[in-house]
Structure formats: structure tokens, C-alpha cells
Amino acid sequence: NAGVMQNPRHLVRRRGQEARLRCSPMKGHSHVYWYRQLPEEGLKFMVYLQKENIIDESGMPKERFSAEFPKEGPSILRIQQVVRGDSAAYFCASSQNRDQPQHFGDGTRLSIL
Amino acid sequence: AQSVTQPDIHITVSEGASLELRCNYSYGATPYLFWYVQSPGQGLQLLLKYFSGDTLVQGIKGFEAEFKRSQSSFNLRKPSVHWSDAAEYFCAVGFGNEKLTFGTGTRLTIIP
Numbered sequence: 001n002a003g004v005m006q007n008p009r010h011l012v013r014r015r016g017q018e019a020r021l022r023c024s025p026m027k028g029h030s031h032v033y034w035y036r037q038l039p040e041e042g043l044k045f046m047v048y049l050q051k052e053n054i055i056d057e058s059g060m061p062k063e064r065f066s067a068e069f070p071k072e073g074p075s076i077l078r079i080q081q082v083v084r085g086d087s088a089a090y091f092c093a094s095s096q097n098r099d100q101p102q103h104f105g106d107g108t109r110l111s112i113l
Numbered sequence: 114a115q116s117v118t119q120p121d122i123h124i125t126v127s128e129g130a131s132l133e134l135r136c137n138y139s140y141g142a143t144p145y146l147f148w149y150v151q152s153p154g155q156g157l158q159l160l161l162k163y164f165s166g167d168t169l170v171q172g173i174k175g176f177e178a179e180f181k182r183s184q185s186s187f188n189l190r191k192p193s194v195h196w197s198d199a200a201e202y203f204c205a206v207g208f209g210n211e212k213l214t215f216g217t218g219t220r221l222t223i224i225p
Contacts, residue, residue: 004156033211042117042203042215043157056212091156098211101147104156 002027004094004105005074012111019079019086021108025094032075033102034067037089049075079110087112115140117206119216126194127224134189134219136204144206146187147213148178151201160202163187174198199223 005024013019025032030051035043048056049069060067064082069075079086089109093102116139126132138144145164149157161172168180178189187204201220207213 006156033213035213035215040217042217043205043213045212045214048211058212093157101159101162102213103159104149106154106156 004029004092004103006090006092006105006108008108009106010109010111012113013082014113015083016081019082019110021077021079021090021092021110022074023077023092023094023105024074025092026096026103029094029096029103031095031097032069033093033095034075034077035091035093037091037107039088043091046077082110082112084112086110115144115206115208115214117204117214117216119202119204119219121219122217123220123222125222125224128196129193132189132191132194132198132221134202134204134221136187136189136216138185138187138204138206140185140206140208142208143182144208146178146180147205147207148172148176148187148189149203149205149215150174151203151218153200157203160189194221194223196223196225 032049034046037043045059047060047067064080066078089107091107093104095102118137147162148160151157160176161170163170163180201218203218204216205213
């Protein structure tokens with residue numbers, strides 16, 4: 001049973017470009033969570049999605065960031081017009097339901113030039 | 114707002130010695146509690162979790178943690194560490210299993 005798959009593992013963008021991060025949850029998991037980890041810090045919650053629905057986006061920046069989890073395909077975290085401060089590791093986690101623990105992917109390291 | 118404190122940024126332990134990593138939380142109710150381990154360049158692996166019931170929980174890799182409501186603590190322990198335990202350890206809390214709040218982590222170094 002494959003784990004949570006994130007791609008790409010590393011992504012380099014120039015300021016002003018768009019970044020798209022993908023997350024395929026574990027088989028049978030319909031709940032997806034995105035977290036951001038800045039250097040030397042813990043993970044910060046960004047958004048919680050179920051299939052086709054955003055359940056909690058209280059940790060998402062108000063501008064430039066969006067997330068989706070379509071009926072088919074992976075969850076996407078999209079960052080428009082990236083800035084240097086967006087450089088971080090972005091982790092996706094999935095769970096089977098609200099009562100089961102979250103399982104994490106290996107993350108996408110985003111670097112902004 | 115909920116918060117998690119891991120007061121030790123970095124701990125060094127000799128191989129074979131015992132280990133205790135501290136975690137304190139501030140929360141409006143008894144939260145769900147978790148310990149995760151992160152190796153360099155990797156994602157987080159769940160070591161153990163506490164939802165309810167027995168306050169001493171056993172996890173993988175020989176780790177255990179004890180929930181103490183009176184102290185708002187959930188400390189992680191291992192009786193004898195191995196060199197492969199060197200990693201970053203994160204305590205996390207949540208209301209239910211959804212939006213988790215993480216501590217800033219404790220980096221564990223193992224010396225021969």
C-alpha cells in the first residue's frame with residue numbers, strides 16, 4: 001500500500017512565477033491536509049480538504065495561495081506570483097476519516113530564486 | 114488559541130542511554146496528542162498517539178509517551194536509544210484529528 005505521494009520533491013521557481021505542488025493521498029484516504037514548514041520551525045497547518053470540498057482553510061494566506069482536491073486526481077496546492085518568503089517545505093498528509101491519524105508525505109521543497 | 118511547547122531545542126544522548134523528550138500544550142479541552150519523527154529530507158512518521166483511555170501509550174520503535182492531564186504534558190520516552198533514533202521529533206495536538214498544531218521540534222543527536 002503506497003504512502004502519501006508528493007511531487008515534485010524539489011521545485012525551483014523565480015519570483016513572480018507560479019508553483020504547483022501535487023499530493024496523492026494513500027489509497028482509501030479521502031481527507032487531505034497541507035502544512036508548511038519554514039527552516040528551523042515546526043509545521044504550520046494551511047488547509048484541510050475532502051473530495052471537492054475545502055473544510056478548513058484558516059491557515060492559508062489570504063492572497064496568492066489556493067488548494068483543491070478534485071473528485072479525480074491529486075490534491076493541488078497552488079501558489080501564484082511566488083516571493084522569496086514562500087521558500088519552505090510543503091507537506092501533505094492524508095487520513096481515512098476524522099478519527100484516524102494523519103500520514104505524511106516526504107514533502108516538496110520549494111526554493112524561490 | 115492552542116499551543117504546543119517543546120522546551121528542548123536540541124538534546125544529545127549516548128547510545129544505550131534513556132531518553133525523555135518534553136511536550137507541554139495549552140488547549141481548551143483534552144486534545145488528541147501525537148508524536149512524530151522526521152529524518153532529514155523526509156516526511157513525518159507517526160510514533161504514537163493518544164485519544165483517550167490508558168494514559169501510557171506504546172508506539173513504534175520502542176517509544177512510549179505518558180499523558181498527564183494535571184501537567185498538560187505528553188512526554189516521549191525510550192529506555193535505550195539507538196544511533197538510528199537520531200532525528201527531529203515533533204509533538205502535535207489537535208481537536209479531533211484535523212487541524213494539528215505542532216511544536217517547534219527537538220533535534221536528537223546520539224553519540225557513541
